[in-house]
Amino acid sequence: MKKTLKLSKTSKGNFATYGMVILAYAILQFLGSNAVREGGLLSPTLRGQLVPICAYVVMALSLNLTVGILGELSLGHAGFMSVGAFSGTIAAIALQNTIPAGGPRLLIAMVIGAAFATVAGILIGIPVLRLNGDYLAIVTLAFGEIIKSLITNLYVGKDANGLHFSFITNNMRLGEGGQMLLNGPMGINGINKISTFTAGFVLILIALFVIFNLVNSRSGRAIMALRDNRIAAESVGIPVTKYKMMAFVTSAALAGSAGALFALGQNSLISTKFDFNTSILVLVFVVLGGLGRMWGSIIAAAALTILPEALRQFSDYRMLVYAIVLILVMLATNNPTLKGFFAKLFRKPEEVETGKGGEGK
Amino acid sequence: MSFLNHLINGMGLGSVYAIIALGYTMVYGIAKMLNFAHGDIIMVGAYVCFFATSTYGLPPLVGVLLAMLVCTVLGVVIERLAYKPLRQAPSLAVLITAIGMSYFLQNAAQLLWTPNPKIFPQFFATTNPDGTQQTAIPLFDGALNLKYTTIVNVAACVIIMLALTWFTGKTKMGKAMRACSENKAAAQLMGIDVNATISLTFAIGSALAAIAGVLYLSSYQTLVPTTGSMPGIKAFTAAVFGGIGSIPGAFLGGILLGVIEILAGAYISTQLANAIVFAVLIVTLLVRPAGLLGKPVAEKV
Numbered sequence: 128m129k130k131t132l133k134l135s136k137t138s139k140g141n142f143a144t145y146g147m148v149i150l151a152y153a154i155l156q157f158l159g160s161n162a163v164r165e166g167g168l169l170s171p172t173l174r175g176q177l178v179p180i181c182a183y184v185v186m187a188l189s190l191n192l193t194v195g196i197l198g199e200l201s202l203g204h205a206g207f208m209s210v211g212a213f214s215g216t217i218a219a220i221a222l223q224n225t226i227p228a229g230g231p232r233l234l235i236a237m238v239i240g241a242a243f244a245t246v247a248g249i250l251i252g253i254p255v256l257r258l259n260g261d262y263l264a265i266v267t268l269a270f271g272e273i274i275k276s277l278i279t280n281l282y283v284g285k286d287a288n289g290l291h292f293s294f295i296t297n298n299m300r301l302g303e304g305g306q307m308l309l310n311g312p313m314g315i316n317g318i319n320k321i322s323t324f325t326a327g328f329v330l331i332l333i334a335l336f337v338i339f340n341l342v343n344s345r346s347g348r349a350i351m352a353l354r355d356n357r358i359a360a361e362s363v364g365i366p367v368t369k370y371k372m373m374a375f376v377t378s379a380a381l382a383g384s385a386g387a388l389f390a391l392g393q394n395s396l397i398s399t400k401f402d403f404n405t406s407i408l409v410l411v412f413v414v415l416g417g418l419g420r421m422w423g424s425i426i427a428a429a430a431l432t433i434l435p436e437a438l439r440q441f442s443d444y445r446m447l448v449y450a451i452v453l454i455l456v457m458l459a460t461n462n463p464t465l466k467g468f469f470a471k472l473f474r475k476p477e478e479v480e481t482g483k484g485g486e487g488k
Numbered sequence: 489m490s491f492l493n494h495l496i497n498g499m500g501l502g503s504v505y506a507i508i509a510l511g512y513t514m515v516y517g518i519a520k521m522l523n524f525a526h527g528d529i530i531m532v533g534a535y536v537c538f539f540a541t542s543t544y545g546l547p548p549l550v551g552v553l554l555a556m557l558v559c560t561v562l563g564v565v566i567e568r569l570a571y572k573p574l575r576q577a578p579s580l581a582v583l584i585t586a587i588g589m590s591y592f593l594q595n596a597a598q599l600l601w602t603p604n605p606k607i608f609p610q611f612f613a614t615t616n617p618d619g620t621q622q623t624a625i626p627l628f629d630g631a632l633n634l635k636y637t638t639i640v641n642v643a644a645c646v647i648i649m650l651a652l653t654w655f656t657g658k659t660k661m662g663k664a665m666r667a668c669s670e671n672k673a674a675a676q677l678m679g680i681d682v683n684a685t686i687s688l689t690f691a692i693g694s695a696l697a698a699i700a701g702v703l704y705l706s707s708y709q710t711l712v713p714t715t716g717s718m719p720g721i722k723a724f725t726a727a728v729f730g731g732i733g734s735i736p737g738a739f740l741g742g743i744l745l746g747v748i749e750i751l752a753g754a755y756i757s758t759q760l761a762n763a764i765v766f767a768v769l770i771v772t773l774l775v776r777p778a779g780l781l782g783k784p785v786a787e788k789v
Contacts (some may be wrong), residue, residue, distance in 0.1 A: 254774050261522065262773055268721070269766035276763035295757055302538065372722045403721060408585055414584045447595040453588035454570055461577035 140365075141339045142454025144422040148335065149444040152328045180432045182389035187412035187428035188334045188421055191383035194410070195419035196342055197374040198354030199256075200264040202406050203271025207399035208386035210247045211240030214279055215387025216315055216396060217308050221285055229321035236321075236391055237330065237384040244383020246378040247274070256371040271406055278398040283309035315390075315396030316465065322392035330388055331425070334381050338421060341377060350374045415456060418487075493632055494754045495747060499612045500638030500697035501707065502746020503645035507700040508723030509730070509738035510652060511693030516670040516732040518689045521579060524568060524586040526697055527720015528593035531713060533559045533698030534705045535597065556697040563694025564687050572683070590717075605712045608705035612636035637706050644703060648696060649739045656735065658707055665689060669733070722749075722765070729769050731782020740780055745769075 155177065186208060193201045215236035226232045251270045258266055284291045286305035292298045309315050341347045349370045352360040360365055390396050412431055416423030434452075438445035459465055508543040513556060515523045529734045540551035570589055574582045613623045613636065624633040656662035675735040676682050703720055705711055722745060730741025748768055753761035772780065 187513065194580075200583075203728050254770060258773060258777055261732065262728065262777060262779075264522075265725060268772050269725065269769050272721075272766050273763045276760055280757075280759050295759060399584055403717075411584055414580050418580070443599055447599065450588050450592035450595055454585055454592065457577075457581050457585040457588065458570070458573055461574055463576070480578065 129259055135344060140422075141335075141343075141449065144335060144339075144425070145332065147422060148328070148425065152324075155324070157404055161420050165228070173433070176436060177324040177406030178322045178327050178392035179389060180429050181324065181331055182385045182392070183409065183412065183432050184343070184390070184425050184428040185334045185385035186382055186409045187329075187416065187424040189378040189385065190336055190409050191413045191416070191419065191421060191424045192341070192381070193376040194413050195272075195417075196338075196347070196354065197350055197371060197378075199371070199375075200261075200410075201267040201378075202264050202403070202410070203251075203267035203269070203274070204378075204382055204409050205401040205403070205405035206251075206267075206271035206274035207244045207247060207382035208389065209274055209278060209398060211237075211244040211383025211386030212390035213281075213309065213386075213398070214243035215383070216318060216390045217241030217283055217290075219321065219391055220308050220318070221290065221316070223319070229323075232407075233321045233323075233326055233391055237326075238386045241380040241384040244386070245376055245380040247383075248379025249372070252372050252375045253378075256375060257370060262385060264278060268403065268406070269487060270479070271401075271403060275398050275402055279307075279312050281309060282307070282311050292384060294371060312393060312397070318393045318394055320392055320394070322388050327388055332419075334385075335421060337377065337381065341374070346370060346373055408468070411453065476484060489752075494750050496632075496634065496638055496745030498750035500641045500691060500746070501728075501750060502743035503641040504700050504704045504707070504724045504742075505719065505726045505746050506645050506739045506742025507648055507696050507703070508719060509727040509742045510548075510648065510735060511696040511700075511734065512664075512724055512727040513730075513732055513738040514652075514689050515693045516727065518665060518686055519571065521571065521582045521586065522724065523693075524583070524590035524593070524720070525593060526693065527716035527718075527723070528597075529559050529563060529694050529697040529716070530701035530704065530719060531597060531711075531716030532562060533606065533701035534711055535606075535697070537702045538608055538705070538711055541611075541760040542606075543608055549608075552699065552702050554769055555702060556695045559698035559701075560691045563690040563697075567687055572686075594713050598611065601713065603713060604660060605710045608709045608711050610709070612703075614638055618677050635690055637703070641703050641707075643693050644699060645742070648699070649735065652692075652735050655672065661685070670700040725766065725769055728779055729772060731779030734779070734781045734783075737779055737781035744780075 186204065189207075190201065190204045192197055193204070218239040219232050219236040222232055222235065226235070251267075255263055255266050255270065280295045282293045282299065284293075284299050284305055284307045290308075291299045342351070349360070349365045350373065352363075352365060353367060353370055357367065386401070406432075409428075412428040413424055415431070416425070416427030435445055435449055438448055499500045508526065512523065512526055515521065515526070536555040536558045537548075537551040540546045541548055546554070566589055570585050574585060583680070610623060616622050624635040626633055651694070654662075654667055660789060662684045664680045665688070666676065667678065667680055668682055672682050674684075700719070700723075701716070705715070723742065726741035726745040727738045728741070729745060730737030732738075745765060749761050749765050752764035756764060776782070
């Protein structure tokens, strides 16, 4: 009996991560509940931040799959978030009358967001994954910018005949009772907020479940073998493109559902929200949290989304402080003296905190 | 004739991208890092020049020199404080530090100089007898407008490219630079001061960024603390397009990028100009994975 209960080290770590998320959810739910709300333990700003935090946590988890597990630097991850956000929101608005209940509609929106992001991931992955290192990084950046430009010029309307699309110029004639859903550069307005903290929490658990199961499978080991030494992995017969695509597309799909979750927690949505800076923001979460470490990504994404809010009392200086904190953390975590000190402190073989870079070797 | 006009304007814009890309490519070649703060050094240079000429009434040339001086010092200080301690660190850590530096410069600029846009003065203009300002030379009865800024941009870019080619090819410091970019440890054994060489590279790159900042703002006059980020990304693209680490590549990539951007805006769609630029980059990299003039690196097995 005892033998079957003995878990491997990886499973223990994974269960600890699940536990941490569930505990955090329980605590926040309790703090946000009506009984405690009067005490003001959870400020209204923080409560409003809960859904974006969940979305960014999923974004960080999914990017960690690309950067930490697959080992390829992606600078255009916000592009997938954008695809998911817009397709999911349009679906949610279009289905408003058919499915009035928020929960199922959010679920459909997230599935549609993930589906569209999967398609985008496949289309982008085919050319991108042929490249290596910094060239791959710049192409993902380019795709992020292209997605932003395309969505900025996309118009979507709805009338009795169904959905109408037009590109660059808005030349559609909507029938009786027609409604513009996506208005080019003006984006989507008047979104009815259906995202909830619980939905975000469930999405985080799903993302963790997908990533942990992928990483600890045969495919996951193949993906990590590609990261550690592509040539060696290829020479023992691991199909490079297949496994790279698997990780990249999974990552894109998760980012798409995160995008839908994020968008449906906002009043309005414009395509420039998901620009290069958002991609970088998520990358910062991943690197600060530790490459390949999912619990690190969760903590970093949550902490760094709250940090600018927490620094609000410094008002004008908050982003400056944020930048300085970022630089100092990077300098401190890579300082050989400090590293040696921590290694001694924890009596563990020294591990490289940020892992290997995106340059391939 | 309008095609020729667009082509010339594209070369003018492309020259500015090329100057920024030269700085990017040199820093990449030697430090093997993507210096995301490079675009923001452009912005700092433009602000310095703006205040020198508008507030203190200094002549434009002094303004440019002052901007170069400030940016050079800034570039070297940034390298010493933020990048040098990370020489042995993984490249992603350096990348994030560079991003932090970029945020820092943008927010510092916002605090120092407020986010309100400043209108950059028009340097390259002559005053007509009737008092109006002339910014272009009309050729062929006005069918072709040759802007002064375009002439200055292209001239500056060609001079800088030639000077850099000469510098890296013929001078002792330049050779040291190439040696460091080839193999730092071996260069050190040959008696080259690697740290000083890297500092010098950052100094040159930052001075070029200052020039590019002034030239860019002479064409697009609105100056805000985030002015540098888009030309920074474009120049980065240009450097990769031409083959990162290669000086003629950065030049070619910059010019081509500017021409494609202007032509795409003129003939296809203004809104999609950026998307087309990036699409061309992707197609190029698929055909030539190391950029136009980049040397493909043989893989060690």
